[in-house]
Amino acid sequence: MQSFKYLLFMAALLFFAAGCKKSLDESVYDFYSPNNLYKTPADAEAAVTGLYGHLHSWDFYKSPALFSEDVDHDHIVGPLWNxxxxxxxxxxxxxxxxGLWHGYYYLISQVNTIMDKVPAIKIEPDSTRNxxxxxxxxxxxxxYFNLVRLWGAVPIRLENPTNGSRDMGRSxxxxxxxxxxxxxxxxxxxLPPKGGSFTGAVGKVTKGTAKAMLAKVYLTMASGAxxxxxxxxxxxADNALYTYTKDVVKGHEQMDSKTLFAKARDKALEVMQSKEYDLMPTFMGIWGRANKNNKEFLWELQTMDNNDxxxxxxxxxxxxxYGGNSxxxxxxxxxxxYSDTDARSSDGIFHQYFMYGAWMFYPERDSLKYQQAPxxxxxxxxxxxxxxxxxxxxIGTDTEIGANGTTVRTGxxxxxxxxxxxxxxxxMFAEAENEAExxxxxxxxxxxxxxxxxSKETVAKGLSQQAFRSLVFDERGKEFYQxxxxxxxxxxxxxxxQVMNKLATVENVIKTxxxxxxxxxxxxxxLNANKLLKENNPGW
Structure with missing residues (x-):
């Protein structure tokens, strides 16, 4: 972990030393000055580590990836001001x-530079270069996977512009x-397997990460088609079970759904059979500072306790x-x-917290269980x-908090x-196997x-294809909330x-x-800068 933090620090130093100004304009392509800094193995290592570092920017996980992909669905609500x-x-x-659009294309531009410059650097052994x-x-x-999911047809840039023009139409x-x-x-x-001799610092993607992401790509294409x-x-409004006939996702019409489900199944199975990963024994055992980089994670963004x-x-x-600001x-x-026994709600939710000078509890029906506060x-x-x-x-706090409503450090x-x-x-395997078979x-x-x-839920058995499909979909919502x-x-x-409009307005939040x-x-x-992007997505 310390070596990864050091690499992030060095990547940041090289970034600023190169005098490169980050801009929302996609025309700034060089993460480092290619002529001056792509010469040594350390330069190559710093350049690729900079890709991880950019996920900490205001293009990604400082806010945009949380305030977009994870607020526009049926399972999340919040105050009207937010x-x-x-x-x-x-x-x-x-x-x-x-921010997300520019962030993804910024990563792509840095990758294109790496692809151009790193092969000429003498790096030994070959496993490190690979x-x-x-x-x-x-x-x-x-x-590109995220760009196509969020924007549909987009430009594919495999080389950075050299003549100043970046006009390119959609693929x-x-x-x-x-x-x-x-x-x-x-x-x-x-990529090397997890735990291999050349895996690199903790937090780096591995062969298993690539396999699992491929499974997700195939599954997304298959279900859309x-x-x-x-x-x-x-x-x-009544939280009842509604059955919908799904739409074919635009752009997926010519894809072979069954073949893609089989590919998703097979790729997920390769990860399972590798025995490199496993579920943590308890749901809450996944989370918290002490449980970082445990056997369940194929990829998590590494962090430090600072603003950068x-x-x-x-x-x-x-x-x-508990460090939250509602x-x-x-x-x-x-x-x-959730059922009453499901650990994802019984253990994974704050049932008591202090706010506006008073202790509050949730849910109302369990008052006898949660009324007694610290x-x-x-x-x-x-x-x-x-x-x-x-x-x-x-993630807890470094000092003990009293029971009088003292708040912990946020930010x-x-x-x-x-x-x-x-x-x-x-x-993913369960979903794909059900569809392929x-x-x-x-x-x-x-x-x-x-x-x-x-999570202490009952064993599923004896289901039809449609019922199993629906249960897996339901399970994904419960397991991966937020x-x-x-x-x-x-x-x-x-x-x-269909799901959003059935909700209409929930807890004062517009879902239509x-x-x-x-x-x-x-x-x-x-759109202004790229003349070959002639129009926006439909309705915009």
Whole structure:
């Protein structure tokens, strides 16, 4: 871990030493001065480590990736002052939407420079060179995967402009997916396995990360292309189970859904059979400062307890008094969908917290369980202020907190960002196996039930293909709440509009959406600068 932090520090020093000014304009392509700094193995290492470092910027996990991908779905709510923008479907001109676009293309431009300069550097052994290039391929594939999911058809840049012009038209949705696949396949070939001699510092992506991300790409394409299937999703004002006939996602019409489901299944199975990863024994054992980089994580963004490399996850998501500032919380619908024994709600939620001079508890129906607060105080249920805040991002405090309402330090903290977990691999396998085989197999049940039983849920059995599909979808919502997965799952399954509009308005947050909300708008400055991007996404 210390070596990775050192590399981040060195990457930052080289960045500023090169005199490179970060700009929202995509025309700034050089992370380092290629002629001066791409000469030694240390330069190459610093350059690829800079890709990880950029995820800490205001293009990504300082805010945009949290205020966009993870606020625009059915399972999250918050105060009106915070949910009136992207949280209400208002994307135009949003700094978080614009930041993500520029952030992904900025990563791509740095990868293109690495691809151009690193092969000429003498690096021994070859395994180290391969790992550096593998990391670069991974980041470019991951960037295009996210770009196509969020914006649809976009330009594919595999080389940086040399003549000052960066005019480039869109490639089709299929072509962008294929580029993501090509890059991730190269990453899979070049990256070492977890724990290998040349893996690099803690927090680096590995062969298993590339395999799992490939599985996610195939699964996204497959579910988007599936025609006529039905999916049952809990929601609406009454939190009932509603069955929808899914839409085919635009741009996926010509894709072979069954073949892609089989590819997703097989790639996830390779990760499972590697035995490099496993579920943590308990759900809460995944989280917290002491549990960083455990066996369940295939990829998490490394952090430090400072403003440069800390995150705001605790500040945004945790309960008041526990470092949170009431930015977001789990919807009551989602909370009420958990069984009483499910550890993800019984252990994974703050049931008591101090706010506005009083102890509060959640949920109201469990008053006998949660009214007795620390220090002999009595907690109360306030309809306006009692909410289910997640414990996932509570990292604790370095000093003991008294029971009199003393607040803990907020702001950027040493809280890693979960980017890919083994639970996701298991649920991807279960979903893909069910679709590829025409119904659930024993292997699909084993994968699904491993996740369910870890959280003390009942064993699933005897389900139809449609019922199993719906249960896996439901399980993903419960397992990955506030990990930036839900919107992607709703969109790829072609039920985003149906689910959101069935909710309409929930807890005073507007959830109604239009067709235009299926994709983000391209930033206006990009449209102005790139003459071959002739129009924005539909409706924008």
């Amino acid at each position: 949910m009136g923008g992207v949280g209400a479907g208002n994307y135009t001109g949003s700094f978080v939407i614009n 790992r550096i290039l593998g990391e670069a391929y991974f980041f470019r594939g991951w960037s 089709s949705v299929e072509e962008v997916y294929q580029q993501a696949i090509n890059d991730l396949q190269e990453a899979e070939k070049l 599936l025609s006529g299937a039905q999916l049952s999703v809990r929601g609406g 490399y800390g995150t705001l996850l605790q500040n945004y998501y945790s309960a008041p008094w 930015y977001y919380w789990m919807s009551a619908n989602l909370y009420n969908s 220090g002999g105080y009595t907690a109360k249920f306030y309809k306006e202020y009692s909410h289910p805040f997640t414990k996932k991002y509570w 950027n903290r040493d809280c890693n960002v979960p980017l890919l977990r083994y639970a996701d691999v298991l649920l 025409g119904g659930p197999t024993s292997r699909a049940y084993d994968a699904l039930n491993a996740v369910r039983q870890r 990990e930036a997965n839900r919107r992607f799952d709703l969109v790829r399954w072609g039920v985003y509009l 959406r239009e067709n235009k909300n299926l994709l983000y708008p391209i930033p206006q400055d990009e």
